[in-house]
Each structure stands twice: as C-alpha cells, then as structure tokens.
Amino acid sequence: MEVLRLSIQNSELKSKKGEGLVKEKALLKIDGKNLELPVIVGTEGEKAFDIGDLRSQTSFITYDYGYANTGSCLSAITFIDGEKGILRYRGIPVEQLAEQSTFVETAYLLISGKLPNKKEADQFSKELTEHASLHQDFKHIFDGIPSATHPMAVLSAMVTILSGFHVPSGDPNKQNESEVRKFSALLLSKVRTIAAYSYKKSIGQPFIYPHRALNYCANFLHMMFSLPGEEYPVDDEAVRILNLLLILHADHEQNCSTSTVRLVGSAQTNLFACIAAGICALWGPWHGGANQEVMEMLEEIHGGGGDVKQYVAKVKDSNSKVRLAGFGHRVYKTFDPRAKVIKAACDRYFSKRGVEDPLLEIAFRLEEVALRDDFFISRKLYPNVDFYSGILYKSLGIPTNMFPVMFAIGRLPGWIAHWKEMRETKPPRLGRPRQIYTGPLKTDYIPVVKRS
Ligand code: CMC
16 A cells, blocks of 8 residues: 655645634655545634545544544634643633633623623523523422432433423434524423532422522522522622533533533434533533542542542552543643633632632642653643632532532533534534554354354
8 A cells, every 4th residue: 555645735834823714734645546635724824634534435433542633623612722822712711711601601702602681691691580490390300319320320321301391302413593592491491400400309408499580690599508498698709610610611612421412412403412422421520520539539539538649649550550530632732722711710719718628738739749750741641620610619518419410500502502503504414433453354143053
C-alpha cells in the first residue's frame, strides 16, 4: 500500500479569527487516489479536516479511540481552549457570568443564544414558576421507589416518565418552536423539583411544594430543607453560592453526557428521553459522579488521619488502579477555569462565615502535594471542577450522593441548548460511528452436541 500522505493544498491555512466558517482544502493521497478534504476553520481558529467523503471515496475510516481528535458537530454554544484554560458561553467568559449573572439568566443565554432583556427575563422566570409543581399522579410514582436508590437513578427514571405526562406520542417532530421553548422551561423547573423530592423521599420527610415567591435557587433550597408549617429563611449567601456552582456547570461543549444527549437525539428521540440518557452518562465517576468520589476520598483521608502523601503514593502506585478524584481533564491541560473560581469561592465563603472545614484543609494540601509531584505534572493533571465543588455543596447541607444531581441540574441548560442546536441543523443526520472489527473470521455454526 502506498504511504498515506496528507498535505495542505492552500498554503495559507491561517485562522481567520472572527470571520466565521472558512473552507480551504487539504489533499489526501491514498493508494494513488487523490481526495480533497475541505478544511473547516472555526471562529476561534480551530481547524478540522472534513472527512465526510473519506470512506465512500477510499474505503478508509479514521480510528480515534475515545474521540479525542474528533469533532462530531459544528456548535455555536460554548468555546473551550484547554491549553489556555478558557471557557466561554456564547462568547462570554464563564468568570464574568459566575460573578455577575444568575443561573436562570445563564440558562436563557445558552438555550436562546443571547442574554435576555428585562421583559424576556421576566417572562422566562414566570414560565419557570408556572412549571415548578409536579402532577399529583407523578408524585405517586415516588412511593414505589426504594429509599436507598441513588438519586441519579431516580432523576433519570423520573425525567423519562415525565415525557409520558407532556409528550405522550414521544415524537419530537410534532413539537414546534414554542413547544420546545415550553419544554425547556418545564424541564429546568421540574428537574429541580424532582431532585428535591427525591431527597425528601430518601430521608422520609414530606414533600415540600415550590414557593411562587422564591427565585430558582432559593426555591430549590426551600424544597430541600424546609419542613411543613415552618417558614424557610432564605440565606442570600447560600443562594449566591448555588447560582455560582450551577453557572459553572451549565455547559462544557461535547463532553460525555452532552455527546450522549446529541447522539440519542440524532435518532429523533424526544427531549425528555435524551436528557434522561445524559443524566445516566453524567452519573459515572469519571464524569459528573466525580464530585461524590472527591468527597468520599477526602472523608477517607480524614478518617485515616489526614495523610495526603500516603494517598498520593497510592494513586501513583500502578497496581492500585486508584485515580485522584477531581484531578485531570480530557481538554484542560494547564488549569480548569471553573476549579479556580470555585476554590476562590470556597475561600471567601468559609472565611466570611468564620468556619473551618477540615476537608477543605485536606483538599488544599492534596492539591499542593499533587501539583509539586512529577507524576501529575508530566501528565498535565490539575484540579477540575469537581475537586472543590463538593465542599461547597456540603456547606449548603446537600448530602454527598446528591452531588451528581446538582451537576445534572447545572448541566441541564447545556444539554437542552445542544439538543436544540442539533435538531435545528439541516439536514438532520443519525449519529452512527463505525468500528474496526477485530473478531474471528467467518466461522461455521457448530450444533451443541458436537461442541467440545
Ligand atoms: N489520577 C491519577 N492519574 C490520572 C488521573 C487521575 N485523576 N487522570 C488521568 N490519569 C493518568 C492516567 O492513568 C494516564 O496515565 P498513564 O499515561 O500512566 O497511563 C494518564 O493520566 C492519561 O490518562 P487518560 O485516561 O488517557 O486521560 P483522559 O484525558 O482520557 O482522562 C479523566 C480524563 C477526567 C477521565 C481522568 O483525568 C480522570 O479519570 N480523572 C478523575 C475523575 C474526574 O475527576 N473526573 C471529572 C472530570 S471534570 C468533570 C467533567 O467535565 O466531567
């Protein structure tokens, strides 16, 4: 076989920043055949070869285990530069949103593509308030769920069942623009109520109805922590922290759960079912379940006397298979900007309140030891969003097994925005990767009596 050679035909493959999508061509030579590959350049200068005709023209496919080099879509929602530690939603740096915006406003930004004006913001809040309650029949479903069920299992199951109340036909193509908008608000509002109800159910307390006068985050804390017959005092600082955490989780381009939502959605599956699939993907300890793992790791270190060096040694031992939870990221290779904001928020929150959390101390020391160790430096492993978030969730009173649920509430606007963007892409296309088969060659069937 002739050597596979790829050369850029147009020598000027320079990024044309801000000019939008630009196409140039690369020439691929395989087995004496020439194939022109369009070069796609994103608004921030990211480049990709469009290999759409590769298989039909050459019979080759690409192999990219874990998709680290594969762009699965064009997207105008979120920009990440992992080398520089940049994260922007619709162009706006996440640090600015964390400082100045609210989760609801950020959700609107992600889903609608722009920040809302006053009238739009009021209308959106009104829609969220209107959708906060759950149907009485829906609430009865909670009765059959064992209290020990992980809250992520409850959330994904309940979101799928929610489709039965709102999209009985299950066909998203029967949903017009305004219905999609309605379902977006409905999901944002109800997922929060379902999360709080699942917590109340797990501790055997009565469900608390959403309060019309409370904003999104205050309402969540109210449903989580108040008791019937008692007035819930809204803690403004807790509301601020919750807004910040949810904003920082709101989107992260083509991560595992968002890609799941898009892939499931590409089969024309309804929004509710796609979100439920995203929740299941997020549950894993290498993705959104990492915040729970971090807390359990910190507790384990604390319980064992607080020796962080011993724990780091265990992580470095290749036989142990233990990873440092909350460290490392597929995209970020210098720092995770979200972790920076959360760490600063932790510092501020605890010093303002004059309280100390021994787990925060352990986290600081763990980070310090790891960042000086060649094992982590050479592999470019830094604290990610999950490293400090659990400490803040804990300070708000949220139990450890609910941490991934908090991540899911935060990520919901991103999932919806991506589902919507995918649905609006013309023509629609089923997501269906290929593989390189490595199994046995054609083998004849042997009846059971003749098998050794
Ligand atoms: N602790 C110890 N070693 C690690 C870690 C870690 N947390 N993460 C990666 N490595 C090592 C890994 O063992 C491998 O080492 P070697 O080259 O010796 O085989 C090397 O670093 C590269 O690992 P990889 O699995 O190829 O890297 P990746 O970019 O595919 O993995 C990750 C990304 C997030 C799955 C991984 O860093 C990890 O498991 N981290 C811990 C779980 C975690 O915190 N997840 C939350 C991610 S942020 C939230 C989100 O967006 O999902």
